Amino acid sequence: MNPEFLVISLLNGVSYGLLLFMLSSGLTLIFSMMGVLNFAHTSFYMLGAYFAYSISKAVGFWPALFVAPLLVGALGAVFERYSLRRVHKFGHVPELLVTFGLSYLVLELVQLVWGRSTVPYGLPTQLQGPLFTLYGTQFPKSRSFIMLVALLMLLSVWLLLTRTRIGLVIQAALKHPDMVEALGHNVPRVFMLVFGGGAALAGLAGVIGGNTYITEPAMAASVGSIVFVVVVVGGMGSLAGAFLASLLIGLLQTFAVALDWSLAGGLRSLGMAVTDQTFGYPLLKLTISQVAPILPYLLLVLMLIFRPKGLLGTRED
Amino acid sequence: MHAPSTHYRFQPLNIGRFVLWSLFALALAVAPLLFTSSLALTMLSQIGYLIIICLSYNILLGQGGMLSFGHAVYTGLGSFIAVHAMNMAARQGGLQVPLVLIPAVGGLAGLVFAAVLGFVTTRKSGTTFAMITLGIGELVASMALMFPEFFGGEGGITSDRVYGAKFLGLDFGPQIQVYYLIAVYCFVCTGLMFAFTGTPLGRMLNAVRDNPERVEFIGYNTQRVRYFSFIIAGFFAGVGGGLAAINFEIVTAADSVSVLRSGGYLLFTFLGGATFFFGPMIGAVLLVFASVLLSELTKAWLLYLGLAFLVMVMYAPGGIASLVMMNLRVLRFGRFKPLLPGYAALLVGALVALAGAAAVIEMLYHVQLNAALGPELPFLGLTLHVDRAMSWVGAVLVLAVGLALLEAARRRFMLRWSAAQEAIEHQLRMKESA
Numbered sequence: 001m002n003p004e005f006l007v008i009s010l011l012n013g014v015s016y017g018l019l020l021f022m023l024s025s026g027l028t029l030i031f032s033m034m035g036v037l038n039f040a041h042t043s044f045y046m047l048g049a050y051f052a053y054s055i056s057k058a059v060g061f062w063p064a065l066f067v068a069p070l071l072v073g074a075l076g077a078v079f080e081r082y083s084l085r086r087v088h089k090f091g092h093v094p095e096l097l098v099t100f101g102l103s104y105l106v107l108e109l110v111q112l113v114w115g116r117s118t119v120p121y122g123l124p125t126q127l128q129g130p131l132f133t134l135y136g137t138q139f140p141k142s143r144s145f146i147m148l149v150a151l152l153m154l155l156s157v158w159l160l161l162t163r164t165r166i167g168l169v170i171q172a173a174l175k176h177p178d179m180v181e182a183l184g185h186n187v188p189r190v191f192m193l194v195f196g197g198g199a200a201l202a203g204l205a206g207v208i209g210g211n212t213y214i215t216e217p218a219m220a221a222s223v224g225s226i227v228f229v230v231v232v233v234g235g236m237g238s239l240a241g242a243f244l245a246s247l248l249i250g251l252l253q254t255f256a257v258a259l260d261w262s263l264a265g266g267l268r269s270l271g272m273a274v275t276d277q278t279f280g281y282p283l284l285k286l287t288i289s290q291v292a293p294i295l296p297y298l299l300l301v302l303m304l305i306f307r308p309k310g311l312l313g314t315r316e317d
Numbered sequence: 318m319h320a321p322s323t324h325y326r327f328q329p330l331n332i333g334r335f336v337l338w339s340l341f342a343l344a345l346a347v348a349p350l351l352f353t354s355s356l357a358l359t360m361l362s363q364i365g366y367l368i369i370i371c372l373s374y375n376i377l378l379g380q381g382g383m384l385s386f387g388h389a390v391y392t393g394l395g396s397f398i399a400v401h402a403m404n405m406a407a408r409q410g411g412l413q414v415p416l417v418l419i420p421a422v423g424g425l426a427g428l429v430f431a432a433v434l435g436f437v438t439t440r441k442s443g444t445t446f447a448m449i450t451l452g453i454g455e456l457v458a459s460m461a462l463m464f465p466e467f468f469g470g471e472g473g474i475t476s477d478r479v480y481g482a483k484f485l486g487l488d489f490g491p492q493i494q495v496y497y498l499i500a501v502y503c504f505v506c507t508g509l510m511f512a513f514t515g516t517p518l519g520r521m522l523n524a525v526r527d528n529p530e531r532v533e534f535i536g537y538n539t540q541r542v543r544y545f546s547f548i549i550a551g552f553f554a555g556v557g558g559g560l561a562a563i564n565f566e567i568v569t570a571a572d573s574v575s576v577l578r579s580g581g582y583l584l585f586t587f588l589g590g591a592t593f594f595f596g597p598m599i600g601a602v603l604l605v606f607a608s609v610l611l612s613e614l615t616k617a618w619l620l621y622l623g624l625a626f627l628v629m630v631m632y633a634p635g636g637i638a639s640l641v642m643m644n645l646r647v648l649r650f651g652r653f654k655p656l657l658p659g660y661a662a663l664l665v666g667a668l669v670a671l672a673g674a675a676a677v678i679e680m681l682y683h684v685q686l687n688a689a690l691g692p693e694l695p696f697l698g699l700t701l702h703v704d705r706a707m708s709w710v711g712a713v714l715v716l717a718v719g720l721a722l723l724e725a726a727r728r729r730f731m732l733r734w735s736a737a738q739e740a741i742e743h744q745l746r747m748k749e750s751a
Contacts, residue, residue, distance in 0.1 A: 037444040083631060090634045093384050096447060097587060098630045100580070104623035112620070112681050225455045225576070228448045236445060283464075290463060297456035301437050304449060308440060 004135035009254050015143040017250020018150035022205035023223065024230040024242040025157065026198030032237030033174050033194050035092055036084065039099040042224040043106035044199040048072045048206025049215045050114050053121035061124035061211075069203040076199025080192045103220065111217050121215040142212040149208055153201065154243075170194060229296045233303050235313020244311050249296050256292035341507070345500040349493060356609075358492050363605045365499035366560035369506045371586045371597035371604070373553035378583070379591035380514065381546050382526030383439075384447040387454030388554060388582045390434065391427040393574030394457070395555025396562040397468060398426030400476045403562070407480040417484050420502050420559035427555020428548055435547035439540060442529065454576045461570035473569030476562070489563070499560050506553055511594060513549060522546045581608075584626055590638025599637050615675075617682045624674075650744060652737040659730035666723030673716025676701060680712065 027041045048068050055064035079102060087094045123142050130138030161167040173180045173190050181187045210219070230249055234241030264284040303310065348361050370392055377383040402422045405411035414422055434457075438449045461468040468474070479490045487494050513519045521542045524532045529539045562568050572578065581604065589600025611618040633640055647653050676696055680703045683694045692704040701708040 031444070035444070037447065083627070086631050087634065092444060093378075093382065094630050094634045096384060096444060097583075098627060100583070101623055101627040101630055104580075104584075104619065105627065108617070108620040108623055112617075112678075112685055115685060221576075225451055229452055232445065232448050232452070286463060293459045294456050294463070297452045297459075300449065300452040301456070304437055304440060 002135075004137050005258065007135070008137045008139060009258060010251070011139055012143060013251035013254035014247060015146045015250075016254055017247035018147050019205055019209050020223075020227065020230055020250055021243050021246035022150050022153060022209075023202055023227045024234070024246055025154070025239060026201040027227060028231050028234070028237055028239055028242045030195055030198045031231065033170070034191055036095045036099070036195075037092075037228075038195075038198070039096060039224075040079075040102040040106060041099075041198070041202055042220040042227060043103045044072050044076055044202040045206040045209070045223065046110060046217070046220040047075065047106060048203030049121060049210025049219065050110055050119070050206075051203070052207040052210060053114075053119050053215055056121070056124070061127075065204075065207055068207045069200040072203025072206070073196040073200025077192050077196030079199075080195035084195070085188065085192075103224075107217060107220065114217075116217060118214060118216040121211045123211050127211075140212075142208075146208050146212060149204070153204065157201075166190075166193075226296055229300045232300055233310055235310030238310065238312045241310055241312030249299070252295055252299070253292060256295050257289050259288040262287040338508070342504055345504055349496055355492065358496055360605050360609055362492065362496045362499050362564050363609075364602055365496065365503040366557045366564065367601035367604055368503050368598050369553055369560070370557035370582060371589065371601045372507060372510050372594075373550045373557065374582045374586045375591055375594075375597040376510065376513070376522075376546055376550040376553070378586055379593075379596070380519065380526065381522045381543060383442065383543065383547070384444075384583070385438075385450040385579070386447055386576065386583065387438075387450035387457070387579050388550075389574050389576070389578035390454055390457045391431055391551040391554035392558035392561070392582075393461075393568070393570075393578070394430045395423035395427040395558030396568040396573050397474065397570075398555075399423035399559035399562040400474050400568045401467075403476045403478065403480070404474070407477060413481060415481060415484060416478055416489050416563065417498065419563055420498075420556045423559020423562065424552045424556035427558060428552040431548045431551020431554075435544055435551065439543040439547050442525075442539070442543065450579075451576065454574075454579050458570075458574050458576055461574050468570040469568075471569070471571065473567050473571075475567045478563050478566055495564055499564065502556060502560055506556055507598075510553060514594060518542065518545055518549075584622070588626060588629055588636055590636025590640075592635045593638040593642060596636050596638030603637075615679065615682075616686060617678050620678060621675075647737055647741070650737075650741045652740060656730070656733055656737060659726065659733050662726035663723065663730055666719055666726045668719070670716060670719025670723050672697065673712055673714070673719050676712035677709075677716060680708065 023042065023045055027038055030036055030038050030041075051068040051071050052061070052064040055067055083098055083102070084095060087098050127142045127145050129141060131141045131144045132139055159167075161171060169180060169185050169190060170193075173185070173187050177187050180190075213219075226249065230242055230245045233249070234243070234245030262285055264281070265287075267284065345365070349358055352358070352361065370388075374385070374388045377385050377388070399419050399422055402412075402414050403416070403419055406414050406416075434453050438446060438453060441449060462470070478495070479488050489495055489498060521532065521537060525537075525539045525542045532539050532542070558573070561573075585600035585604040585607075586597045587600070588603055589598065590596025607618060607622060611621070615621070629636065635643075644653070647656065679696055680694060680701055683690075684703050692702050694701045694703060701712070703709075
């Protein structure tokens with residue numbers, strides 16, 4: 001492994017991990033506040049990308065960067081107000097189901113409006129090209145822009161939660177919603193704001209993730225399960241845990257897809273004869289890049305066996 | 318000894334249990350005689366094994382409160398083991414499992430995989446359980462594509478169900494014989510799963526769903542109750558998967574173990590009704606009708622399905638089964654008649670709204686997918702023109718009128734409905750005090 005590969009993969013992994021964090025932070029915030037596992041969270045991510053595509057065609061990318069997340073956030077708030085709040089009284093499972101139904105619906109609507117194939121959502125000219133060249137390999141501006149936006153978002157969410165009045169109310173409503181309500185705050189409205197805010201964060205991730213990676217109807221499903229893995233591995237409801245787990249999984253996936261080591265190769269270099277007659281050869285011949293898609297889920301299973309509450313979680317159940 | 322009833326039972330079911338089960342057996346037996354077309358026979362076969370699968374899913378969702386997003390793992394792996402067992406039996410020198418026992422092989426496979434994977438998933442409950450099953454579902458689905466030797470890659474594994482000695486003179490080549498094999502398994506498995514609801518484990522499962530903390534205090538290990546129930550659900554899921562393998566003679570990894578398929582089982586079990594034992598059976602019937610007939614009728618069927626699901630979760634979280642049972646209760650107390658005009662008004666409003674919504678959706682789909690076919694779209698005997706504003710305005714107008722009618726009807730209906738419920742409660746109290 002040469003230093004060039006190491007540094008570039010590290011940077012790519014961190015930028016992907018930060019994108020994951022933009023998604024998982026909203027999810028974990030919504031979960032710890034309302035107890036709702038928002039199955040449609042990555043649908044909002046997809047909507048963000050598609051909205052940004054349409055808006056940037058009309059008025060350019062930079063206005064879209066602000067308008068698209070706001071639109072997605074408004075949709076999220078409307079969904080919370082008129083749908084999620086209705087089923088709240090039935091318990092957690094119907095809440096989860098209603099978001100599950102929404103994810104179905106959003107997928108169909110997206111395919112209906114924008115078609116079933118990839119849309120050409122490209123980077124603006126300012127973000128095209130490499131930011132710097134390291135050992136002859138280029139690091140694209142778009143990835144560094146993701147890192148910048150994610151860090152700014154992290155900072156502003158942190159400031160909002162700890163330094164503002166509404167942030168204090170949100171934090172209080174996390175732990176003692178009844179008491180906060182008794183003190184005269186409109187807790188359902190706080191819930192609506194948090195849900196809308198989480199959706200807007202997912203939308204923002206979609207705006208910058210959609211043109212760096214790819215904008216297609218499958219983008220919600222492809223990242224959806226990974227985000228759930230992040231939330232469980234980091235510990236349910238822990239923002240810091242979600243941050244750690246996002247980076248971990250971002251790095252894990254980026255490094256894994258580039259490595260073609262296999263068990264068979266490892267055994268051969270130890271001097272053992274491994275042919276296609278050896279017992280378990282289909283397993284031995286798999287390279288790390290081939291098993292890359294399952295690594296996050298494997299991590300999830302291992303985490304549940306050895307540390308069920310997650311990296312930084314406090315809840316055992 | 319006759320213990321006082323400790324759980325809620327619907328009286329008509331108890332009195333007529335024998336009659337109901339006989340009717341169920343009769344329906345399974347005569348259905349292919351009434352509907353003789355080959356399409357009907359295919360659908361009936363699918364309904365048969367999907368009933369088993371949806372009921373097994375409901376052991377988790379309805380009886381255990383465990384929302385699983387990975388049920389297709391157990392049906393799919395059951396299918397794969399079954400198809401390999403069939404191929405092995407057809408080879409010379411392989412283990413000869415007769416075809417009638419292949420579903421049991423699938424069931425055992427489901428049981429073993431549920432025992433292994435369930436050990437991890439059932440450590441948690443509630444939302445975390447849901448996420449972990451989703452993770453395991455993705456894990457197995459992507460693993461399946463990694464081992465083409467076993468899962469057959471993109472093309473899947475094919476098989477031939479006609480092999481070995483005949484069973485009672487049947488070789489299971491014709492679809493009708495396969496249907497009856499499925500029907501017998503369906504009846505037996507339904508009976509077994511119903512019996513499971515009455516066992517101590519089944520009862521404890523309900524308790525774990527309702528109040529796990531209290532169950533722990535009594536001295537039960539909730540994790541173990543969930544685990545054992547999960548294994549049983551896995552067994553029946555595998556039986557259903559094995560029957561599916563026999564029915565289609567092909568199993569593909571991209572479809573059988575996919576997370577999308579798990580989502581389908583969840584959706585339809587819920588639509589049918591998770592709170593009653595027979596709800597998932599309705600769900601299985603709906604699943605086949607939706608995926609075979611509705612998908613033929615319109616390209617937008619997934620959209621309609623998603624909408625129906627959302628409306629159901631929001632307004633009737635007990636599914637169709639609970640709607641049926643609530644109305645049966647009203648009927649039994651003789652208070653159904655005053656509700657009839659309300660139902661008629663609801664129906665009219667719903668139909669008008671549906672017609673408007675369907676017109677809009679179909680026109681959108683037409684614009685998106687069939688633009689090459691020209692602007693005309695036949696719809697309910699009318700011809701809509703997607704390039705003229707009139708069609709759009711008309712459709713939206715119909716939708717708006719329908720929604721307004723529906724909302725007005727719903728408000729009036731809710732008043733009458735709660736009046737009827739109050740009267741029933743009153744009647745029950747009077748009976749108690751008398």
